[in-house]
Amino acid sequence: MRSALLFAAMAAGACAKVIEKDVYVTDWTTTTVTKTVTAWPTSTAATQVLVKEDTIDSQPSVPTDNALPTVDLSKKSTVTESATQEAAAATQDAVEQAPAPTAGATTWYSTSYWTEGGAAATTEAPTSLATTTSAASTATPTNAYQEAILYNHNVHRSNHSANSVTWSGSLASSARTLAAKCVYQHDTSIDGGGYGQNIGYGVEEASIGEMITNLMYNDEMMYFAELYGTASPDMTNFDAWGHFSQIVWKGTEEVGCATVICESLGNAGGSNVPFTVCNYSPPGNYDGEYATNVLAPQGAAIYTA
Numbered sequence: 421m422r423s424a425l426l427f428a429a430m431a432a433g434a435c436a437k438v439i440e441k442d443v444y445v446t447d448w449t450t451t452t453v454t455k456t457v458t459a460w461p462t463s464t465a466a467t468q469v470l471v472k473e474d475t476i477d478s479q480p481s482v483p484t485d486n487a488l489p490t491v492d493l494s495k496k497s498t499v500t501e502s503a504t505q506e507a508a509a510a511t512q513d514a515v516e517q518a519p520a521p522t523a524g525a526t527t528w529y530s531t532s533y534w535t536e537g538g539a540a541a542t543t544e545a546p547t548s549l550a551t552t553t554s555a556a557s558t559a560t561p562t563n564a565y566q567e568a569i570l571y572n573h574n575v576h577r578s579n580h581s582a583n584s585v586t587w588s589g590s591l592a593s594s595a596r597t598l599a600a601k602c603v604y605q606h607d608t609s610i611d612g613g614g615y616g617q618n619i620g621y622g623v624e625e626a627s628i629g630e631m632i633t634n635l636m637y638n639d640e641m642m643y644f645a646e647l648y649g650t651a652s653p654d655m656t657n658f659d660a661w662g663h664f665s666q667i668v669w670k671g672t673e674e675v676g677c678a679t680v681i682c683e684s685l686g687n688a689g690g691s692n693v694p695f696t697v698c699n700y701s702p703p704g705n706y707d708g709e710y711a712t713n714v715l716a717p718q719g720a721a722i723y724t725a
Contacts, residue, residue, distance in 0.1 A: 572632040579720040580668040591676025595697040603686035616703025629725035640664035669704025
């Protein structure tokens with residue numbers, strides 16, 4: 421039976437102060453078709469959408485959002501959408517809308533911001549995955565969804581000498597508020613902002629680990645292989661590794677996500693679409709801080725969700 425999975429992603433970030441920014445936008449479309457679930461797309465209309473999360477890129481201490489690449493979970497037809505934004509003042513609402521995908525085509529929309537500021541905060545590396553699983557301001561995961569979110573971040577963070585992120589009820593609440601609007605767009609102003617944000621649609625709640633591990637980490641880590649130890653890496657291929665770098669970013673401490681089934685998802689189309697929002701604090705991808713926040717892997721076996 422033929423099927424095609426369409427995937428899209430965006431990235432967003434917020435900060436308290438913005439000095440200046442340069443904007444780079446790349447947009448292109450490629451039509452592909454897939455005949456089997458194991459082959460890369462070669463030629464049919466997409467019938468289902470998979471979206472992966474996006475991430476952020478910024479200069480020291482002022483996080484911003486950045487768009488990331490398309491990586492398909494089942495190697496089928498995909499749609500990726502990424503964007504970045506910043507919330508610099510109470511009067512400015514950091515919202516980036518994603519264009520609607522075109523059926524039967526692969527669409528990649530990317531927007532990146534670089535902002536100057538002070539130095540970004542970092543944290544000490546853990547000695548093992550299990551040693552840093554709690555924080556004073558976070559709640560213990562209470563269900564399989566929360567556990568999957570944490571595990572599929574921390575299993576990779578541990579391999580890159582980064583502290584485990586913990587579950588944040590407040591970040592999850594802000595994420596649910598946005599997801600419940602059922603409009604595919606970023607908004608990092610909810611509940612005061614100050615966090616990074618990844619949004620995606622088309623992946624069921626029960627499969628959230630596949631989005632994080634298979635799409636965000638496994639399919640991107642090789643693109644950063646030559647960049648370890650570089651404080652300000654060449655951003656030409658940021659769209660190919662930006663999700664990966666946010667997942668393992670040492671300075672990120674908390675995550676909170678929510679997935680809502682939308683009868684109709686604005687800016688994306690479709691019916692009964694699962695829409696996921698994840699908020700991160702502090703956000704990662706600070707330009708000038710990659711060398712100390714994205715560390716080389718220790719050699720653990722590759723995990724697949």
